[in-house]
Every structure is written in C-alpha cells, then in structure tokens.
Amino acid sequence: MSENKTNLQWCRLITPFILAGGKSQRMGTSKSFVKLGSQPLIEIVIQKVTDFFHKQPVLITNQFADYRYLGCDMVGDIIQGKGPLGGIQAGLIKSVTPYIFVFACDMPFIDKTLVHYMLNRLGREDILIPRYGTRMEPLHAIYSKRCLPAITAHLDNDRRSVQSFFDEVNVVYIDQAEMNRLQVPEYCFLNINTREELDNAKAYLDNLRS
Numbered sequence: 001m002s003e004n005k006t007n008l009q010w011c012r013l014i015t016p017f018i019l020a021g022g023k024s025q026r027m028g029t030s031k032s033f034v035k036l037g038s039q040p041l042i043e044i045v046i047q048k049v050t051d052f053f054h055k056q057p058v059l060i061t062n063q064f065a066d067y068r069y070l071g072c073d074m075v076g077d078i079i080q081g082k083g084p085l086g087g088i089q090a091g092l093i094k095s096v097t098p099y100i101f102v103f104a105c106d107m108p109f110i111d112k113t114l115v116h117y118m119l120n121r122l123g124r125e126d127i128l129i130p131r132y133g134t135r136m137e138p139l140h141a142i143y144s145k146r147c148l149p150a151i152t153a154h155l156d157n158d159r160r161s162v163q164s165f166f167d168e169v170n171v172v173y174i175d176q177a178e179m180n181r182l183q184v185p186e187y188c189f190l191n192i193n194t195r196e197e198l199d200n201a202k203a204y205l206d207n208l209r210s
C-alpha cells in the first residue's frame with residue numbers, strides 16, 4: 001500500500017473521527033466550543049479534516065444536542081467516562097471502514113502534509129502514530145479494528161491510558177526524522193486544555209498573521 005492512494009481508496013479504508021467527549025475540567029467549559037479567533041475549536045478541526053479527506057468526519061461525543069448544528073454524523077461512547085480510549089473504542093466499533101483516523105477537538109493545528117503522508121504510508125500495522133522526540137501522539141493516529149479486543153480488555157480492567165495496550169498490537173511510528181523531512185511543525189500537535197493554553201494559541205495565531 002505504499003503507492004499513493006486515491007481519495008476513493010482512502011474512503012473505503014479509513015474514516016476520520018474527532019474525539020469530542022470528555023469533561024474539559026482544566027478549561028472549565030467545553031473545549032470544543034471555546035473560540036480561537038472567530039471560530040470554536042471543533043469547527044476549526046471539522047473544517048480541516050473535511051478539507052484533508054474531502055469528506056466530513058464523524059464526531060465521538062455523548063452530547064449529541066450540542067453538536068447537532070454542525071451537521072456531522074455522530075456516535076456515542078459505548079461506556080461513558082472512560083476517557084479518549086473509550087472514544088477510540090466507540091469509533092472502532094461503529095466504523096464501517098477497517099481503519100479510523102483519530103483526531104481531537106482540542107488539537108486545531110493539524111497538518112495536511114502529515115495527514116496525507118500517514119494515509120499513504122499505512123501498511124499492515126494495527127496503529128500508525130507520529131512520535132515527536134520521545135512523545136507519541138495517540139490522538140493523531142490511525143487505528144485498525146484489530147485493536148478492538150486489546151482495547152476492550154484494557155477498558156474492562158479500567159486501564160484508560162491510550163497507550164496501555166500498545167505492546168499487544170503492531171505499532172509503527174513515524175519518527176522525528178521523517179517529520180523533519182516533511183517539515184511538520186511541532187505545534188501541529190499542540191492541544192489546548194486550559195485558558196492559558198488558549199491565550200498562547202491565540203498569540204501564536206496573531207503572530208502568524210502579522
């Protein structure tokens with residue numbers, strides 16, 4: 001699968017999902033709807049993912065009423081309150097494609113070059129995930145439905161860390177050298193959890209525009 005896939009091939013293979021559940025405790029209000037510039041974070045992420053995939057993402061949330069106006073398909077967590085791993089489980093169970101590309105509502109600077117590189121790079125692995133330095137980015141990764149038994153077993157034992165099951169499946173990392181070659185900026189993985197991080201992101205955007 002190393003040759004460039006067409007858009008139709010991606011659509012049959014991979015569905016983009018955006019995690020939009022969680023408690024947003026550090027922000028104090030739903031992160032999806034805080035504004036960066038003139039737009040709520042969730043709208044920024046939906047717009048980018050739609051542009052990257054030429055199709056709308058599916059939202060994984062338990063607050064359907066709040067998100068309905070966005071016009072995206074939605075799925076709910078199978079078991080609520082299990083964190084991002086619970087959301088990934090729901091996406092994998094409900095997906096009609098064998099792989100899902102997971103994004104997060106609080107990561108608005110996602111990079112088209114990296115996303116397309118990952119789509120074309122995907123082979124037979126269970127997870128394809130970028131690693132910047134030593135930090136991996138599990139909320140910007142492609143997961144296969146083959147991960148489901150391990151994820152479900154971990155959630156059943158209340159192990160919620162997204163990486164907790166990685167040593168039980170076949171994980172391929174996109175390393176720093178590859179990202180340097182693609183000129184992927186580190187800020188593409190910036191996630192916004194607090195008011196302070198939101199202010200920093202706004203300042204960063206203003207800087208870009210000036």
Ligand SMILES: Nc1nc2c(ncn2[C@@H]2O[C@H](COP(=O)(O)OP(=O)(O)OP(=O)(O)O)[C@@H](O)[C@H]2O)c(=O)[nH]1
Pocket residue numbers: 019020021022023024025026027031060061062077080081082083084086087088103104105106139193
């Ligand atoms: N579907 C779903 N998504 C979740 C859940 N918990 C977190 N997320 C999403 O996962 C991403 C990372 O969320 P976190 O920052 O780890 O958690 P959070 O609950 O949103 O925020 P805090 O309460 O401040 O920790 C965000 O896109 C969240 O919307 C969950 O239980 N279900």
